[in-house]
Amino acid sequence: MSDDHILQLIRSGKRSEALARVYQHYPKVRQLVVMANGSEDDAKDVFQEGVIVFYQKAERPDFQLTASIGTFLYSVCRNLWHTRYRQVHAREAHWTELPEPAHHEAERWLDESPDAAAVADQMLTALGDPCGAILRAFYYQKLSMRDIAARLGLGSENNAKLRKFKCLERAKKMVRDRFPFLSLISILHYEN
Amino acid sequence: MRTELEQMALIERYLQGAMGQAEQQQFEAKLANDPALRQELALQKLLVKAVERQGLKEELAALHAQLYPAGPAAATVPPRPNSPPARARWLRPRNLALAAMLTLGAGLCEVPLPPQWRTESSVVASAPAFTPTFAGFDVPFQTLEVEAGAGRAFRLASGSQVRVPAGAFVDQRGQPVAGQVQLRYREFHQAAEIIASGIPMEYQNGVFESGGMFELRGQQGGVPVYIAPGKRIEVKLASFTDDPGFKHYYLEEPAAPPLALNGLGLVPTAHAQDARLSTRWLELGPTNIEPNIFKKNRLDSLVKIRLAQAQAKAQAANGGDGDGPASALPATTPLDNRWEFRLQVSAKKPESDTLNLQAVMDGKGRVQLVPRQRPRMANPSKQLRQKTAFLQFLADNPLIWRYAGRLAAEEHPNLARNRWVLDQTWTSVHLQAPLFVPKRRLTPQGPSPQTQPRFVAFSPDSRLMLLGRDGQVELWNTQGGLLHTFRGYHFATFAPHAPQVLLANAQEAHLADFSGQAGVRYRASRPTKFSRLEFSADGQRVLGFGTDEVVRVWQQDGTLISQLKDSRKSWFVEATFNTADGKQVLAQAHDGEVLLYNDSGQVIDKPGQFPASVPKFGLPDPSLRARADRKTFTHWARMPNKRGDSVQINQRKVISALYILQNDLPVDWLRLDDPRQQIVQAHFAPDGQALVVSADDGHLYLWQRNLSDSVQRMELANDQYSFVTHVRKANPQPLLANSRPAARKLDSLLALYLAEAKAQNAEEQAKLEAEANVLRTFGVEKFGVYNIDRLYHDPAVVAVQATLDLGTPALNQQLADQGARAYYLTGARGNVVIRLFPSDLRRLPLSPQGQNQLLVLLPGQRVARYGPAEFAKLDWAQLRLTQQCDFRFTVAPQPVQSLAQWQALLGQASTGAPNG
Structure with missing residues (x-):
């Protein structure tokens, strides 16, 4: 399975298949993290975070692979782990050497307005389930409003649509209200 | 509220690209003038992304649990x-x-x-x-x-x-x-x-x-x-x-x-x-x-291994260059249980610079790799880990394995220093085809070899190098031969069209051929030390930039054409030809101003920027760039002490890696094998096929472009250390004359390994194929x-009045007197179980397509069966007419005592269920 094929899968929306393929790179990242004092769970989290970074990049039509997916993931995860590890062990002045230098492109991508994204993630979690489920069903599973209405028991299609927008509105409001420090400029800079 | 929702719907349509062109233009125009709308758009986009991330997170968590079920969830x-x-x-x-x-x-x-x-x-x-x-x-x-x-x-x-x-x-x-x-x-x-x-x-x-x-x-x-x-x-x-x-x-x-x-x-x-x-x-x-993704993926990877087996087999059949049984399979090659093969370090001294690893075959015919210095592993679990890692490595890279381990020459000049590599148990092996692979190391000559080179330059044909240090300039070829040493010079550059070098000493600059025979001189009016000399691209002019901060241009024959001096209160720090014919000179003053001079020494332009000229890391292919990064690491390594025993050190060190960037994106990296060394400079050869790296201990490392992917960078790693080296892929023409016997051994070893892998694969494959293809949550x-059910339904049934005949009057009597359980099994997979009651027999619906059998469970766990073979003999057309059938059962000779017997009786193997 070539990297190009995986990209094709991603762009044609065959998400599960693509993710399963991409997941084959897990052992290397796992080893990286475990070697650098991480636990299995750390490795899993870091890797999944890395996959999400990769996946959201790869969905963009202008995305070009400049290194293999494995290399990319490895680099992203390495950086993620470094950051995390440094946060956790801020007082410890040293860390053990990781085997491969950073992938600078990956670093740059990670720097893209991480605050706004993190806040949005928190808000969605806080949004709770009826809303979260509706939004996920529509934006992630790409179900039709009719299916969502049936599946989540929302009555008519129009009602479901209204519910969805209200949920979105609530999420927006939460981001605005609860995080006044979040500069809207930083959101504006969040260009995908 | 209403309008807000409408706005959101609008934004959503925009984000989904669902707008028509006109509408989109209108929206974009509105967007340009309305910062609030822009914010809304950005926020909505942000949230949609976050929703997607959440979904991905959930899906990945599920996937993880599926692929790595043993881990705590x-x-x-x-x-x-x-x-x-x-x-x-x-x-x-x-x-x-x-x-x-x-x-x-x-x-x-x-x-x-x-x-x-x-x-x-x-x-x-x-x-x-x-x-x-x-x-x-x-x-x-x-x-x-x-x-x-x-x-x-x-x-x-x-x-x-x-x-x-x-x-x-x-x-x-x-x-x-x-x-x-x-x-x-x-x-x-x-x-x-x-x-x-x-x-x-x-x-x-x-x-x-x-x-x-x-x-x-x-x-x-x-x-x-x-x-x-x-x-x-x-x-x-x-x-x-x-x-x-x-x-x-x-x-x-x-x-x-x-x-x-x-x-x-x-x-x-x-x-x-x-x-x-x-x-x-x-x-x-x-x-x-x-x-069932796990099944699919594992089967895929097994198929890959089978492919590799086939390849190896084909090679064994064709191989050996007419050498007869050179690459015969182990069946025909007697084996003792110890095999040695070498990771070649240096072509010059193979006997001294060799890493010896030993493959030891255990009693079960399994192969494991151990360093020769340590014939048995102390810790069996380590042994197991090592074996697993190498089996995995072999499974992924059988061809590389075949010719494994020829380190690119000179990569490891000092075996003692790398002995620790042998003492390690490596748990993982990774391979990657790098852009550049090490070719050789150039050992400094000169009075103080530790001095870092002042400069390195490739000849225009990329075959020679000039190396300046210690008040002398050395001419090397890329094979590692020192051709000449020009003593007393501090700078040199190659002439573009002739086998000559332009040398500078404290007084002047002059041409010389490769044997040191002096030629044309380029001088100032008084003795001047030139820190920079440059030929114009056509070779007709020479530019010299002296320590007197004056830029001079000569014709090729040594005639001074112009002397450029910054007329303002500044001085030049850099100068270069701006055109191929050398008629324009670009000079940068100390205050940053850049001046463009014409042939007669007049300023004709102030471009404002000096071209990002020949930087420290040169650029043959404009898209290619190199950058060295230094990082401070606490580096753990094992180093030899004076007696040569390994000691462990833990030092904070600055190490450097050289990144190779293509269009400003890193595409590869390289690092010297001793992390204590720092990369000082790197130069690409003009043809882009070589790269010379100088280290802070004065050595030069020559790397060559890895065009064929034949050489791979191998990273060995365990939980404490990592070790990077290079290995070569299978090559029909072994590079070393003495490699054939080794190759034979490796062939046998490979065959052995493949036999082992095949057996393991077959076992795993059988297990996997017994797994279900789909899962339901x-x-x-x-x-x-x-x-998981659906109601059984078959429109094509034939209803018959059934009589059950157990074969003997005694049994029939027993059935009538004491009763029994009766079942009709049918359905496409034969797993529809229909419990029969006496009333059912008056009108028993039979399915002509199903996998049918009738069962009567008699007291004492005896079973009477009217099996699929009997059903196959039924004349269904006749049944439709008569709507009557007499089923003559066969009574199993033994009572059923176990699930396996019961399954066998029904003709159902026990695979698939986890109960075996």
Whole structure:
């Protein structure tokens, strides 16, 4: 399975298949993290975070692979782990050497307005389930409003649509209200 | 509010690209003028991305549990807000009421059977929902041990997965359970298993066709536990059918404990049928199908290995260059149990610079790699880890393995320093094709070899190098030969069109051929030290930039054309030709101003920027760039002490890696093998095929472009150390004359390994193929029996009046007197179990397409069977006419005593179910 094929899968929306393929790179990242004092769970989290970074990049039509997916993931995860590890062990002045230098492109991508994204993630979690489920069903599973209405028991299609927008509105409001420090400029800079 | 929603809908249409062109332009125009709308757009986009991330996160978590089921799943399960005890109290009164209703329901279902059909086991008991059909055997449970506080995920032999979240269990009082909990789990897929379990398959007016069924119970040291409210055990049940129409059902159990009812609604048992078992199945909802990705991926990877085996076999058949049995398989090559093969370090001194690794074959014919210095491993688990890693490595890279280990020459000049590599147990091996691979190391000559080179330059044809240090300039070829040393010079550059070098000493610059014979001189009016000399691209002019900060231009014959001096209160720090003919000169002053001079020394332009000229890391291909990064690491390594024994050091060191960037994106990196060395400079050869790197110990490392991918960078790693080296792929022309015997050994070794891998593969493949292709997910909130079902329906049935003839009058008499259980098995997969009652025989619907058999279970666990072979002989057209059939049964000679016997009797192998 070539990297190009995986990209094709991603762009044609065959998400599960693509993710399963991409997941084959897990052992290397796992080893990286475990070697650098991480636990299995750390490795899993870091890797999944890395996959999400990769996946959201790869969905963009202008995305070009400049290194293999494995290399990319490895680099992203390495950086993620470094950051995390440094946060956790801020007082410890040293860390053990990781085997491969950073992938600078990956670093740059990670720097893209991480605050706004993190806040949005928190808000969605806080949004709770009826809303979260509706939004996920529509934006992630790409179900039709009719299916969502049936599946989540929302009555008519129009009602479901209204519910969805209200949920979105609530999420927006939460981001605005609860995080006044979040500069809207930083959101504006969040260009995908 | 209304308008806000409309705006959101608009933004959404914009983000989804669902607008028409006109509308989109209009929207974009509005966007440009309306910062609030821009914010809304950005925020919405942000949230949609976040939703996607959340979805991905969930999907990945599920995938992880599926692919790595052994790992504890607990960490990923978010804590639920409601605490189990509180919820339990709230539920209790209602549950008691439900339990009472249930008991009542069960009572209604108990309809007496006609005495002639009743046997001990066919009595419908009111307490348990079902009883096993046979005495002495049943479908066995397997026990899954779970640490209640941590949760755990399991992957079972059928492909099913069971995922237990943390804190999933409570005791009878609703208190959380800690410690080890035993889950008892079994699956039912075939008719044999279903009948043996005694689980009724009737539902409403019909019979279930099962797509898989499981039973899950929990206990702790024999005391039952319950699933905590709000928790679910996720069971992804292997299903051997992906047909549509299935739903999920739960078998209602009268004796169910109060707490276990949580979360399931009750369906009134409206259809108490004549003399049948009543409906006890509760519909849970539609099923979902997901592929068994683990099976698919593992089979794929096995296919890959099979491919590699085929390749190796083909090579063995064709190989050897007519050398006869050179690459024969082990069957024809006698083997002793020790094989050595070498990782060649230096072409010059193979006997001294060799890493010896030893492949040792154990008594079971397995091959493992151990360093020769340590013939046996102290720790068996390490040994195992090493073996696993190398088997994996071999599985992934059998061809590389074949010629493995020829390190690129000069990469490891000092064996003693790398001895620690041999003492390590490596647990992983990674390969990557790098852009540049090491070619050789150039050892400094000169009076103080440790001095860093002042400059390195490639000749225009990329075959020679000038290297300046220590008051002398050395001319090297890229094979590592020192051709000449020009003593007393501090700078030199190659002439573009002639085999000459332009040298600078403290007084002047002059040309010289490669043997040092001096040629044309380029001088200033008084002795000047030139820090920079440059030929114009056409070779007609020479530029010299002296320590007097004057830029001079000569013709090729040594005639001085111009002297450029900054007329302002500044001085030049850099100068270069701006054109190929050398008629324009660009000079940068100390204050940063850049001046462009014409041939007669007049300033004709002030470009403002000096071209990013020949930087420290040169650029032959404009898209290619190199950059050295330094990082401070606490570096752990083993280094030799004076006696040569390894000692461990732990030093904070600055090490550097050289990144190669293409279009400003890093595409590769390289690092010197001794991390204590720093990369000082790097230069690309003009043809882009070579790269010279100078290290702070004065060595030069020459790297060449890896065009063929034949050389791979191999990273060995374990939990403490990593080691980077290079290996070569299979090459039809071995580079070293003495490699053939080694290659033979490696061939045999490879064949041995492949035989081993093949056996392992075959075993794994058989297991995998027995797994189901699809999984269907249950969220289990209550222990019990769960089933994937659809109502069996066959429009093409032929109804006949059936007479059962057990073969002997005694048995027929026994059947009439004492009764028995009778079953009709049918369905496309033969797993529709229809319990027959006497009334059914008057009009028995038979399916011509199904896999049919009739069974009568006689007392004493004897079985009479009218099997598929007999059904195949039936004349269905005749049956349609006569609507009568006399079934002559064959009575099995032995009573069935075990599940295996029972399955064999029904012609159903026990594969697939996890109960083997």
